Amino acid sequence: MCGINGIIRSDERPVYQNELEKMNNRMVHRGPDDFGYYINKNLGLAMRRLSIIDIKGGHQPIFNENSRYCVICNGEIYNYLELRKDLECDGHVFKTKSDVEVIVHLYEALGEGCLEKLNGMYAFAVWDQKERRLFLAVDRLGIKQLYYTRTDKLFSFSSELKSLMTLDIDPGIDREALMLYLSLLYVPYPRSMIKGISKMEPASYIKIDNKGNFVKKRYWSADRIPIDHGIKKKKLREMFLAKLQDAVRLQLRSDVPVGTFLSGGIDSSLVVAMISMLGKRDCLSTFSVGYEGHYIDERPFAKRIAEEFNTRHLELFLRPHEVTDNLERIAYFMDEPIGDSAAIPTFMLSEMARDSGVKVILNGTGGDEIFGGYNRYRYKGMNGLLRLKGIPAANLIYSLLDKPLHVKTALRMTDPLYCYMKRVSGSSFKHLRTYLKSEDSFSSALDLMDACMREDFVSLGHLDQIDRFMKFDLKTYLVGDLLFLLDKMTMASSIEGRVPLIDHRMAEFFSSIPVDIKLENKVLKNFVKEAIRGLLPDEIINRKKMGFGAPVSFWLKNSAIDKLALNDGRYSPEISEMFNIDKIQNAARNRPDIKDNKQFLYNLYVYELWYKNVYKKITGQK
DSSP states (O other), X not given: OEEEEEEEETTOOOOOHXXXXXXXXXXXXXXXXXEEEEEETTEEEEEEEOOOSSTTTOOSXXXXXXXXXXXXXXXXXXXXXXXXXXXXXXTOOOSOOOSTHHHHHHHHHHGGGGGGTOOEEEEEEEEETXXXXXXXXXXXTOOSOOEEEEOSSEEEEEXXXXXXXXSSSOOOXXXXXXXXXXXXXXXXXXXXXXXXXXXXXXXXXXXXXXXXXXXXXXXXXXXXXXXXXXXXXXXXXXXXXXXXXXXXXXXXXXXXXXXXXXXXXXXXXXXXXXXXXXXXXXXXXXXXXXXXXXXXXXXXXXXXXXXXXXXXXXXXXXXXXHHHHHXXXXXXXXXXXXXXXXXXXXXXXXXXXXXXXXXXXXXXXXXXXHHTOSGGGGOOHHHHHHOTTSOOHHHHHHHHHTSSOOHHHHHHTXXXXXXXXXXXXXTHHHHHHHHBSOHHHHHHHHXXXXXXXXXXXXXXXXXXXXXXXXXXXXXXXXXXXXXXXXXXXXXXXXXXXXOGGGOHHHHHHHHTSOHHXXXXXXXXXXXXXXXXXXXXXXXXXXXXXXXXXOOHHHHXXXXXXXXXXXXXXXXXXXXXXXXXXXXXXXXXXXXXXXXXXXXXXXXXXXXXXXXXIIIHHHHTOO
């Protein structure tokens, strides 16, 4: 696990090491163990390393035998031992025991075809010295992110937005990205919060040469995998357990201590159970969190699993002042704002894991998206989506028309995409229009949502409605929110987060299972629950889903909101121009109503923290 940076200039001006050092210095937390540089005229590569495999010998960049190709990589290649064996049989000579070295030899042998062989989470760059061409790739599910910026004279990439902001570019706020963030909780790819800086899409690669010729392509998708209607459920269950066990087996490969985040839900508990079945860890460390003010405490469930599988279990209990005391630090490491409150416990648990000596964390992220764990998957068709609270579609339309909202906008809000996004966004999208200065601005927000997400949504129209939403989550919410915050918050504490439930083979397998088996009788995760009977205690399998969120309303009422409400109306210029500050101030002070609009207020609070503690400091604004 690392952070990587690079610059290539099409005007042939040389790259200097001090430029790369500035980029590297912004991400020391991603790789405190080692660093490396490679400069070849108008091309420069740099990296910070968190040593996980081949601690002493895995220094990067890594070259092939004749030094034509070199590679830098952020992430892990889990099947590197199998790939290495095959490559050595073909005559390739390895200089290290690092997992990253297989990339450079595979690329030498197969070019972009190397991506079909890799099982892992990665964002890497390979430089071809002979062709003077750079090849960048990110993994199939988007577990590792890569930012890039491109002008007529320069192409640069980095694992961190902050590192690209050291370059001589105009680091203005992208107001459309800001609107998307306040609507969705995150900035969806390919945008970032900074104008001119983009994020690579999952399962994509970029080729660019020293003349500036640029190609970007997608190389994998789970969208078109055929449904297997003939296979028996018993056989499917056997296949599922075998694939999951192999995914966990591969992701346990490490030369440093491994632990897990454990909520006591099905997904994280299943990871712990699989580790125990494999017998790979004598005493696995597990970490769970509880909150003052939360209506349910998950720690007893986590403790039940810890006792069942004899783990070394540690608990964290968070109070509002501990959250607000750390939010400025968290905002810095977020890189760009994210409104998912799960970022906070992920950050705090990562610090606990690091302090206890653990350097790699396996967790259950992605299980809800591929197993079918969200309530929104129960609804079929537009009318079902509109009955989110038992409100018939027609009544919803009339209720919208009664409000000061244009008829056209009201009708648009009955569209399945917008109904779906209201559920995903934790009501932030729903409350957006309350605080915008004009109805036209809200209509523009819908236009922006269309431009950003409609194509992916429509492209999945060939699927059953539930499968469509699950695949849409894989493309959007999982990547932009859950995987993004996991990467940023674990790396903030210099630990590596791994996600065995979304091994790409698992994603392909579940894409082939019919919906009426995955969610039989509309029971969430029904297929998985039946497959793991006897593996986990029944009280864990049958318990109500909680998720990894936090008591935002309680935090806002008891601590955090003071900083927002008592801000004397001083907000960032973009917020002040787009939103009615008086309404925001009144909502923040009216604490009994916070539960209703908590997500929008929290999103705004996080953005202001990020703006003041990251953006203004990096750009030198007062």
